[in-house]
Amino acid sequence: THTDAPIVVIGSGLAGYNLVKELRKLNPEQAILIITADDGANYSKPMLSTGFTKDKTAEQLAMASAADMAEQLNIVIRTHTRVTNIDPAMKKVFIGEEPVVYSKLVLAWGADVVHARFEGDAAQRIFSVNDLHDYARFRRAAYGKQRVLIMGAGLIGCEFANDLANGGIQSDVVAPCDQVLPGLLPAAAATAVQTGLESLGVRFHLGPLVSRIETTEDGVRATLSNGEQIEADLVLSAIGLRPRLDLAVKAGLKVNRGICVDRTLQTSEADIYALGDCAEIDGQVLLYVLPLMTSARALAKTLAGQTTPVSFGPMPVTIKTPVVPVVVAPPQSGVEGAWQIDGQGSDIQAEFRAPGGELLGYALTGGTVSNKVALNKELPPLLP
Numbered sequence: 001t002h003t004d005a006p007i008v009v010i011g012s013g014l015a016g017y018n019l020v021k022e023l024r025k026l027n028p029e030q031a032i033l034i035i036t037a038d039d040g041a042n043y044s045k046p047m048l049s050t051g052f053t054k055d056k057t058a059e060q061l062a063m064a065s066a067a068d069m070a071e072q073l074n075i076v077i078r079t080h081t082r083v084t085n086i087d088p089a090m091k092k093v094f095i096g097e098e099p100v101v102y103s104k105l106v107l108a109w110g111a112d113v114v115h116a117r118f119e120g121d122a123a124q125r126i127f128s129v130n131d132l133h134d135y136a137r138f139r140r141a142a143y144g145k146q147r148v149l150i151m152g153a154g155l156i157g158c159e160f161a162n163d164l165a166n167g168g169i170q171s172d173v174v175a176p177c178d179q180v181l182p183g184l185l186p187a188a189a190a191t192a193v194q195t196g197l198e199s200l201g202v203r204f205h206l207g208p209l210v211s212r213i214e215t216t217e218d219g220v221r222a223t224l225s226n227g228e229q230i231e232a233d234l235v236l237s238a239i240g241l242r243p244r245l246d247l248a249v250k251a252g253l254k255v256n257r258g259i260c261v262d263r264t265l266q267t268s269e270a271d272i273y274a275l276g277d278c279a280e281i282d283g284q285v286l287l288y289v290l291p292l293m294t295s296a297r298a299l300a301k302t303l304a305g306q307t308t309p310v311s312f313g314p315m316p317v318t319i320k321t322p323v324v325p326v327v328v329a330p331p332q333s334g335v336e337g338a339w340q341i342d343g344q345g346s347d348i349q350a351e352f353r354a355p356g357g358e359l360l361g362y363a364l365t366g367g368t369v370s371n372k373v374a375l376n377k378e379l380p381p382l383l384p
């Protein structure tokens with residue numbers, strides 16, 4: 001019967017594993033099955049963009065294998081197994097033809113990289129790094145190489161530019177925006193970060209798009225929409241992440257930018273929950289670790305029988321560009337206010353304040369990052 005059926009968790013990323021860890025603390029007996037498309041290794045995804053600085057292989061970043069995790073948590077893990085369908089009425093997920101019955105289902109299947117479209121024949125030299133397997137592939141390809149073209153100047157593009165430079169690899173960053181970290185930083189703070197990265201030898205090409213990438217004898221040649229050409233050994237695409245929605249849509253779940261969940265992390269269907277990069281909580285898609293950890297604690301309580309809505313305090317994001325450290329708490333979209341900028345050079349303190357003076361967000365770079373402690377006390381919570 002369904003009540004004897006396990007809680008099924010789809011995905012073995014930080015969201016899936018943290019949920020199960022929290023649930024185990026509350027209920028040592030509950031049958032739990034994780035189904036994961038990858039090898040189930042437990043790793044900290046943020047480490048993927050500091051791997052060249054720390055000179056870590058993919059194997060070194062894997063903290064525990066799926067077998068170790070299964071034993072530690074006393075659960076069953078099916079690795080290299082992809083869920084292909086969900087039937088909420090029958091309370092079953094499908095792995096191809098094979099049905100698996102669940103009592104409760106948790107979607108923790110993350111976000112997909114956005115792929116750029118362009119002309120040329122160099123598709124096999126274009127990489128993106130969104131999991132440990134991607135990282136292993138990229139590291140192998142980058143071994144002994146000197147020049148990487150990075151597409152995208154957002155958080156992941158900037159972190160990799162800094163990380164690769166620390167590892168002795170030069171990069172050219174191309175992005176169709178007029179500053180780095182668009183949408184996260186006001187211009188003065190972005191300039192501080194860009195200048196810092198340039199001091200490491202990173203070259204920025206902001207404004208144009210990459211329109212064509214072709215292979216050359218020993219690498220690739222990219223042609224930008226403004227006609228400029230860039231030669232590189234390989235290309236790292238970091239233009240964005242998008243919550244995975246396909247299976248949720250097929251199953252009839254309500255989706256928007258992510259899979260819509262309420263404060264108890266329940267989707268539009270009973271007994272199906274979502275957290276992590278795939279979820280949209282009260283309209284917010286937060287592709288970061290801290291919200292998923294907070295969500296995991298709340299959802300574990302709910303699954304253990306004590307319905308617990310999640311709430312988020314201020315959740316500033318640390319951007320791993322050590323040449324110019326950054327901490328940012330972006331104002332929520334649509335709120336009224338203006339940036340007030342203080343500081344100079346690499347040390348910028350930007351505060352986003354409402355017309356009445358209330359602090360709604362901030363961006364700190366360089367020597368000002370330690371002021372986050374005081375500012376956090378003034379910030380409104382993300383989900384009260």
Ligand code: FAD
Binds near residue numbers: 038044247320
């Ligand atoms: P994922 O880790 O993507 O896990 C998804 C899981 O679902 C995988 O196991 C996958 O195999 C599985 N899956 C997918 N589809 C299926 C299917 N159909 N069937 C079965 N299994 C499936 N956040 C921060 O807060 N701070 C940082 O410094 C930071 N740095 C980052 C650096 C990089 C390079 C990247 C890419 C992200 C970074 N983030 C950072 C974001 C953070 O890492 C993510 O928000 C978080 O790891 C997402 O975890 P998740 O479990 O939701 O998704």
